[in-house]
Amino acid sequence: MASPEFQEQNPPHKLQIYPNASSGVSLFWRDKYERDARKYWDIFYKRHQDKFFKDRHYLDKEWGHYLIGTGSKNLLEIGCGAGNTIFPLIATYPDVFVHACDFSARAISLVKSHGSFTETRINAFVCDLTNDDLRDHVDSSSIDIVTMIFVLSAVSPEKMTKVLQNVRNVLKPNGRVLLRDYATGDLAQERFTCKDQMISENFYVRGDGTRAFYFSEEYLGSLFRGNGYHIEELGLRCKQVENRSRDLVMNRRWIQAVFCVSHEDGSITARSAEASIPNEENVKNEVNDRILGETVNEVEVDIEVDMSEGMATEMFGLSLYNNEIVDINLQGDLNFKITVLPKEYQHTCKSTGLMLWESARFFASVLAVNPAILEGKRVLELGCGCGGICSMVAARFADLVIATDGDAEALDLLSQNIASNLIPPFLDRLHERMLEWGNPHHVESIKKSNSKGFDVIIGTDVTYVSEAILPLFATAQSLISSSNVDHGNNSEAALILCHVPRRVDEPSILSAAHQHGFKLVDKWPGGNPINPAQSTIASWFSNIKLDDVLPSPALNILYFTLRHS
Numbered sequence: 001m002a003s004p005e006f007q008e009q010n011p012p013h014k015l016q017i018y019p020n021a022s023s024g025v026s027l028f029w030r031d032k033y034e035r036d037a038r039k040y041w042d043i044f045y046k047r048h049q050d051k052f053f054k055d056r057h058y059l060d061k062e063w064g065h066y067l068i069g070t071g072s073k074n075l076l077e078i079g080c081g082a083g084n085t086i087f088p089l090i091a092t093y094p095d096v097f098v099h100a101c102d103f104s105a106r107a108i109s110l111v112k113s114h115g116s117f118t119e120t121r122i123n124a125f126v127c128d129l130t131n132d133d134l135r136d137h138v139d140s141s142s143i144d145i146v147t148m149i150f151v152l153s154a155v156s157p158e159k160m161t162k163v164l165q166n167v168r169n170v171l172k173p174n175g176r177v178l179l180r181d182y183a184t185g186d187l188a189q190e191r192f193t194c195k196d197q198m199i200s201e202n203f204y205v206r207g208d209g210t211r212a213f214y215f216s217e218e219y220l221g222s223l224f225r226g227n228g229y230h231i232e233e234l235g236l237r238c239k240q241v242e243n244r245s246r247d248l249v250m251n252r253r254w255i256q257a258v259f260c261v262s263h264e265d266g267s268i269t270a271r272s273a274e275a276s277i278p279n280e281e282n283v284k285n286e287v288n289d290r291i292l293g294e295t296v297n298e299v300e301v302d303i304e305v306d307m308s309e310g311m312a313t314e315m316f317g318l319s320l321y322n323n324e325i326v327d328i329n330l331q332g333d334l335n336f337k338i339t340v341l342p343k344e345y346q347h348t349c350k351s352t353g354l355m356l357w358e359s360a361r362f363f364a365s366v367l368a369v370n371p372a373i374l375e376g377k378r379v380l381e382l383g384c385g386c387g388g389i390c391s392m393v394a395a396r397f398a399d400l401v402i403a404t405d406g407d408a409e410a411l412d413l414l415s416q417n418i419a420s421n422l423i424p425p426f427l428d429r430l431h432e433r434m435l436e437w438g439n440p441h442h443v444e445s446i447k448k449s450n451s452k453g454f455d456v457i458i459g460t461d462v463t464y465v466s467e468a469i470l471p472l473f474a475t476a477q478s479l480i481s482s483s484n485v486d487h488g489n490n491s492e493a494a495l496i497l498c499h500v501p502r503r504v505d506e507p508s509i510l511s512a513a514h515q516h517g518f519k520l521v522d523k524w525p526g527g528n529p530i531n532p533a534q535s536t537i538a539s540w541f542s543n544i545k546l547d548d549v550l551p552s553p554a555l556n557i558l559y560f561t562l563r564h565s
Contacts, residue, residue, distance in 0.1 A: 147178050229262060324342040328389055359461040375398070379394045386409075402430075443479065
């Protein structure tokens with residue numbers, strides 16, 4: 001029989017304990033992504049080396065006519081990465097000298113360690129074009145061609161002007177900027193929108209902390225014209241990419257463009273005059289025509305895709321990374337290897353259950369050296385996440401353990417972690433179940449697994465969202481045993497919460513507990529509120545060196561039992 005609290009909830013409401021999709025990236029994270037942009041790209045190149053992007057051999061077909069002619073050419077590659085543009089170029093054009101810059105020192109190191117690198121053909125240097133002056137590395141008005149391949153999109157929109165002005169300072173009067181970058185409407189942009197990773201309009205953060213802006217033709221044309229450039233070519237490129245092994249079809253969209261410098265008198269090079277787009281309205285009309293399909297021939301479709309399979313999987317939300325394995329060494333000689341989401345991806349992951357929280361580590365250590373808390377009891381863990389280390393410790397001492405979470409992905413990973421860390425008979429005692437707090441169907445399913453109720457209910461770091469507190473206690477009230485427990489000194493069933501106070505203060509937690517029939521009988525630090533000399537929790541630490549297991553002095557433990565009428 002479901003409690004009255006659950007009977008009122010019809011249909012069941014799925015509790016959302018992360019921000020709504022409309023909220024976007026918080027101001028804190030926006031500032032951090034900007035401040036640490038170099039670090040995120042350094043990590044990117046540390047992980048992927050030169051394997052992420054394909055070598056760009058298509059440049060010869062697309063823009064080869066700019067690279068041939070009498071005399072040598074000076075080319076500047078902005079955002080050279082690991083050299084996927086420059087090495088094919090120097091192999092094809094013996095008269096081209098390349099200046100290659102990137103603001104990732106690791107990327108420049110990869111370029112210089114490449115087997116084809118030679119200082120007689122390549123000048124590679126670290127430079128942040130949003131802050132540094134290119135003329136510290138390259139002479140003014142000395143560059144014939146600047147290539148910008150999927151690089152301007154990595155810059156904050158408000159800093160793109162600085163980049164274009166920097167580039168203009170080193171271009172020759174008849175120099176060209178050759179650009180290819182992400183276009184609005186690309187499937188990757190749609191997936192970012194669904195994942196709540198928008199920083200600002202058309203600007204998103206990837207799972208690894210790097211960022212991507214998606215350009216419309218109108219926006220890109222206006223940006224370059226506003227910084228003293230003339231549009232020589234500007235068009236949309238579309239390609240359908242098929243990954244047969246994953247049965248995946250991806251609709252990719254890029255913008256490809258050529259720009260030249262407009263002179264102070266308003267004149268442009270002869271080749272540019274015929275391609276001139278005179279005003280914003282013309283650009284807007286062309287964009288609308290292409291969207292409506294009236295000038296489909298202007299949309300290039302037969303192009304080479306500028307990505308490895310790794311890039312495709314990253315952009316389209318498939319698992320590119322290897323999950324991280326964390327070694328957990330607890331007192332009592334209990335050791336686990338727990339698979340979690342890598343740290344680099346945790347900041348954009350909505351599911352808090354895919355990482356291992358410090359309170360779980362701490363409380364697992366407490367349980368490991370205090371088997372009396374669990375021996376012979378029926379134990380339920382709420383919001384265990386993918387790690388489930390408290391439940392795995394409990395399985396060594398308790399008669400029955402059920403580990404629960406409301407996230408399916410976390411439960412999938414939890415099943416793997418349990419299977420790889422436990423053996424019978426401990427494995428046989430532990431079961432994982434889906435449980436969204438406040439969902440009567442899930443609660444009834446748990447009751448079918450254990451109709452007698454639970455002697456001990458555990459929750460670590462489950463009190464950080466205010467909207468979740470009442471459903472949490474309502475769920476615990478419905479599942480806790482109402483009978484006395486005849487095991488050791490703890491005669492009553494208990495709800496034990498271990499957490500770092502975040503957005504929910506203790507009075508709010510205690511108020512919710514009281515509403516659902518719980519009373520606080522002990523806390524740590526602080527002791528028994530009625531009789532500090534009889535603290536149950538304090539006794540748990542007699543065999544523990546706190547300095548070895550306490551990751552944060554802010555950690556709290558709250559010990560509840562049911563109020564009796």
